[in-house]
Amino acid sequence: MRIAILGVGQLARMMALDGIAMGVEFSFLKLPGEDSRCVDCLGSVVTAGPQDSCASLFEALGCPDVITTEKEGVDVDFYEQFSSHCAVYPSSRAVWISQNRLREKTFLNDQGVPTAEFAPATSLEEIAPAAERLGYPVIVKTQENGYDGKGQWWLRSEADIASMQGAEASGPWLLEKVVPFECEVSVVAARSSAGQVEVYPLAENVHRDGVLLTSVVPVESISQAQSDEVKRHITRLLQELDYVGVLSMECFVTESGIVANELAPRVHNSGHWTQNAVPAGQFEQHVRAVLGFPLAPPEMSGAAGMLNLLGVQATAEQALRANHHWHWYGKEVRSGRKVGHINVTAPNLLALKSALAKLQAEIY
Template structure:
C-alpha cells in the first residue's frame, strides 16, 4: 500500500476514550481525524477535526463518512461488521478488516479460533440455555464463569456458578443470552500483550504488564510484570501468532492467565488499542496510540522499547474527579472528557513513572 501523507484524513468508528486518544495521536502526526459515532457530542468528537453522529446501519451516512476519509479504523470491537462492510463498499480501506471483529465479537468463536492457532485457553463449553449448564458444570469440574457470547465487557454479562443450584439465577443475571461456561482457573496473575502489526506484516510488541482487576474492571497495570523472561517471550510470540492468523492491521491485545507453574492460558483478545496499554505513551519510545495510527497510515512501526518502569491506574466513577493538586511529580493524568461520573465508568487514568527501566 502507498503510505498516507501528513494532511490525509483518517476516520475512527467510535467516539469514546480510545477514539479520543487515537484522534489526538493522529493529529500529532499531521492527520485530520474524523469521528463516526451514534452518540451526540462524544468525547472523541471534541478533539477531532470533525464528527458524524449517525447510526451504525445508516448506509448513506457511512458512505458520506467513508468518502471523506483516506482510511478508516475503529476504537472498539463491537462495531457491527455490516458497518465495516459499508465503509469498504464505498472504496475506503478499513484497518483492521472485518475478520478481526468477526472472531472477537463471539466468545465461543474467539476461543475456538485461539485454540486452532495453538494458543491454549481455559476449558469451556457452549451454553444455549439453562438446561446446558448442569452438563457443562460436570465437564468443567463443578464451577465456572458463565459469560455471554457477545457484547460483554468490564465484567458485564458474566456470572459465577459454584454449584448446579446457582445455574438458573446466573442464566437470568446474564440476560438469558447465548453464552459459554468457562472453567474456574486458579491462576497466579493476569498479564496482557499489546502487539502492533503493519500492512506489510511487520510486528512489534510491548513489555507485558501485570494486570489487577477489581469488580471485573482493570484497576492497575504494572511493568515490569515480575515474571520470568521466558514466560513473557512466550506470551509475546502467541500474540504475534494471533495477529498474523487474523491478518490484523493495527494494535491488538491478548490477555492471559498465568498459572503457578508458568503455563499461559489465553483469556480473550481485543482487536484494538487496549486499557492495559495506556502506560505506553509515557513509558516507551512509541506508545500504542501513535503505533496504531502508523499501522493505519502504512508508516514504518516505531520502537516499542520501554524507557521507564511504570504503573497505570484507572480512575473509575467518582475517582475520575481527581484534583490535579493530588498528582505526584512523576504522574501523567489523562482524562477522557466524559461529562458524568457513574459507578464503574472509566473517567481517566494516571500513568506513574517508577524510575528508569531496571531490567
C-alpha cells in the same frame, strides 16, 4: 491523511490526540444517542441513522483513507462495506472473531494458544450438563457484548444456576472452567500494513469489581520464557489474521503456564501506560500501523504503570507530580465509570509500585 473511527469514546479520543500531532485528520461515527463529548473538539462527528448508506456515511466522514474502530461491538457487515471505499483496519474478520467469546477461544486454540476449557450453551437448560462436563467451579459468560466483568456468573455448584434467573435473554453463553491463576497479564502489539510487527512489554493487571484498576510494567512474577511465549503467541495471531493495527491479548499466568483469556482488536486499557513510557504509545502506534508508516520499537527503561480513575477525580497535585501524567477523557463523572487515568514512570519497579500505591490510597 484522514482516519475515521467507529466510536466516540476515550480510546477514539486518545488515537486522535496522537494522530493530530502527526498532521492526520479525524472523523468519528457514532450511533444515535451516543454521547460524543470525548471527541467533539477533535474532528467531525457523524451520526449513523438506520437509513444511511455506507456510501453516504463515507462521504459525510470526509472520504477517509482508513476506517478503524475503537470497539469490537460493531456490526461487522456494516464495517466490511466500507472496504469498497477505503482501507478497513483491523479487518472485519479479526473484529468478528473477537466479538464472540466462542469464536475467539476456538480461534485461539486452533492457533495453538491455550485457553480455559470451555463449552457453549444456548439455553439455560444446557448450562447444568455443560458445567458437569467441565467440572465446577465454572464461569458463565455471555458470548457477546460482555465487558468489565458484566454478563458473567460464577457457579460453584449446580445450585448457583438459580443466580442466572432472569438471564434467559442474555444467551447464548460460554461456560469456562475457572483458571487458578497467579496473576493476570496482558500484551499489546501492532502490525503495520507493511507487515512490521512490534510487541510492547507485558503488563500485570489488577481488577476491582471486574474493572481494570492498575497495570504495572515489567511483570515481576513471570519468567522470561513465559513472557517470550506470550509474545510469540500474539505475533502468530497478528500474522495469521494478516492483522493491521493494534491487537491486545489478556492472559492468566498459572503454575502450569500461560492461558489466554481474551483478545481485543484494538488499543486496550491495559496498554495506556505506553503513552508515557516508550517512544510511541499504543495510540500513536495504531495510527502509524493503519497508515502504513514505520512502527516505533517499544524500547523502555525502568518501570511504568497506570491507575484508572473509576468514577473519581484526581487533583492536579496528585496527577501531575514528577513522573506522573494526567489523562482526562472529558466525560461526565459517574460512579465506577472510566473517566481518566494517571500514568506513572519510575527508575525501577519498587519505586513505581510505591508511587502507584500512594496515589491509589489518596484517590480511593
